[in-house]
Amino acid sequence: MRQYAAVTITTNQAAPSPVTVIRKEKTSRNSVSLSWQEPERPNGIILDYEIKYYEKEEQETSYTILRARGCNVSLNGLKPNTAYLLQIRARTAAGYGASSPSPSFQFETSPDSAFSISSESSQVVLIAISSAVAIILLTVLLYVLIGRFCCRSKSKHPDEKRLHFGNGHLRLPGIRTYVDPHTYEDPSQAVHEFAKELDASCIAIDKVVGAGEFGEVCSGRLKLPSKKEICVAIKTLKGGYTDKQRRDFLAEASIMGQFDHPNIIRLEGVVTRSKPVMIVTEYMENGSLDSFLRKHDAQFTGIQLVGMLRGIASGMKYLSDMGYVHRDLAARNILVNSNLVCKVSDFGLSRVLEDDPEAAYTTRGGKIPIRWTAPEAIAYRKFTSSSDAWSYGIVLWEVMSYGERPYWEMSNQDAVDEGYRLPPPMDCPATLYQLMLDCWQKEERNNRPKFEQIVSILDKLIRNPGSLKITANTTSRPANLLLDRSSSEVPAMGTVGDWMDGMRTLPCKEAFSGVSYSSCDTLAKTSTEDLKKVGVTIVGPQKKIVSSLKALDSHTKNGPVPV
Structure with a gap:
């Protein structure tokens, strides 16, 4: 009998297709404004665009590169009456796509004489611009006055005034901040602002894969016009729901739709104009991280586990930078795709931080996952990014123990209130166990590592795999795991x-x-x-x-x- 081996190889996702449509919006003697259409096949979330341009005469011997988050850019500091060549390519988590178009897009700046107009014409232009600005300001002022007169807000949130400006909230250039959908007087406004409405006919449900708080969770397929069919996960709202249940169900979509990061679950859209009401997200083939690890106990290398942890930390850093507190970070709320990429999900318990970075959010009741929650959050129901860091330490322990239940069968009183600290999992690297202990600092929560620091620590471990060979054991870890008590001599x-x-x-x-x-x-x-x-x-x-x-x-x- 001939011997053979079967090998399954999964390639990474494809890079985005080229940008094929570029438009010149406005040209002056020293600048030009350009816009373009998103690639026909983005093959994932586009993180940014790279714009490369150079003088035609220099034949790419000297060039300039810019990066843009959106589909438009202004090129400044150009020479008058000069021809330039330009290339644009998109970047996703899989890397850069091909530069396009080919040959390069060409544009020319205006000559010096283009703006040599008479003083009489200048006055006419100035008067026209001033009149247009005055009309716009008057219109905005009337709109604000009428809105305040006709509608008194019931919200007590001091930030609500800014939430009704600029299509729901104020966006500063280069700064993204999370907006709490609960501050909207009409929650459906938040849903339509942050989530894309999908036609139910574009969604095909294949099978039920689980049950959520509001209804069934299914796997299926999404086929949008002129787009490739993709696999999706579908949360449905069960029949007979109340208005409050519908609002709470769609609130998660309003939150998720504000995030754009490779380690945050991606929202594809919602269905609100037909029944059943649905939330559609990307499909994660390997399900939740805790059950996935239990199914593959001891089958991964240390570097693979650290790579998973690095992805979770990167996603949490993104949320923290947006002023967002998750409140329910646990391995069960991390999803894993076929490439072992871990993504943070389940935003049902989350709330926004105040403008003060030291402020905390006080909950108005509800269940708290005690085994994953920081002591100050349990005692005072106050949540910060520091309490998320405590929870990350528990997730770190879950990953290194391949999905064991934190504190096993100990009661919550013994597990948390008495100050017990989990011992290192079997064969756990000493550096990772020390990171756990740093996350579990009780008295000084501000001394817990920030997610930016955690990402940096894990990056160093990935670059230096030899550091993972030193395992934490009974002699290398602190002798006293009840950190709030004085140690005693052990015979x-x-x-x-x-x-x-x-x-x-x-x-x-x-x-x-x-x-x-x-x-x-x-x-x-x-x-x-x-x-x-x-x-x-x-x-x-x-x-x-x-x-x-x-x-x-x-x-x-x-x-x-x-x-």
Whole structure:
């Protein structure tokens, strides 16, 4: 029989297609304004455009490069009456597309005489421009006065005035800030401003893959006119909903639609004008990160895991920079695609920060995921980017433990209120465990690392993989994991049996005497139920505890060690 091996290879997404349509909007003697159409096949979210231009006579020996977020640019500092050649290419997470057009787009600046007009003509032009500006200002003033007279806002938010200016909110050049949809008097206005309305006929639902808070979650396909069909995830709103449920359901789309980052789940659009009401997002083939890791336990390299963590941190840095607090960062709310790219999702619990970067958002009730939440957020219901950093430390632990439940079966009182800190997962690099401990600083939350710092730390680890070989263990990590308590001297024990005899909890001794304890193997044969009957609870996976005790027994052959 001939032997063979089957290999499955998944290529990365394609780069964007060339920009083919470029228009010259306005020309002067020293500048030109250009616009262009988005590539026919963007193949992902376009991050920016690269504009390269140079004098035609210099044949690209000297050129200038600009970058633009939108589909227009003004080129300044040009020579009068000179021909220039220009190339534009788009960039996505997959990289730059091909430069276009070919041959290069050519434009010419105006000669010096183009603006040599008479003083009489200058006065006419000046009067016309002044009149137009006066009319526009008068129109805006009347619109504002009429709006204030006819409609009194019910919102108590001090920022609402700016939210009714500039199509919903004020956008400063080069600065993107998150706008809380709950500040809109009419929430549907936020949905239509930040989310694209889709025709239900363009959506085909294939199967139900899960259930959400408001209805079913399905996988399907989206086919827009003149666009390639793509796989999508579809959240539906179940029938019989109230107006409040509809608003809360669509609020997540209003939030998600404001974000544009490779590590944030991408919103494709919403369906609000027909039933069922739907939120359509990109489809993530591997589902949630926690279940994906449990399914592939110990199958990834350290660099792969750090790459996943770096993507999550990059997405959180983007949210933090926009003044946005997630409040529910956990591995279950991270989605993974076929290329192992991790993207932050689930924005149902999130709220905006105040203008003051030190301010915190106080919740108005609702459930808090305690095992992932910072102590100050639990105690005072105040959330900041620092509390998100605490949650990121828990996500870091989840990833390195391949999806184990934080704090295992410990009660919330023991897990959080008593100041317990999770031990390092098996084979966890010491640098990553130290990062976890930095994220879990309780007293000084401002000392927790910022997401920008976390991204930088992970980048250094990726560039220096050798640093991941030093693992955190009982000798390298802090001896006292109850960080809020003073440490005490731990006696040296000769064997695990000595340790058991030295325990002051009598039920523990009775449990092991009841099964004729003689070695670590007998612990593995003792059922959790039998231990619970005498007041003993195994905290953590029993097999891993047994393996740790076996390792301790082997060390004691060379002399006593601290337990």
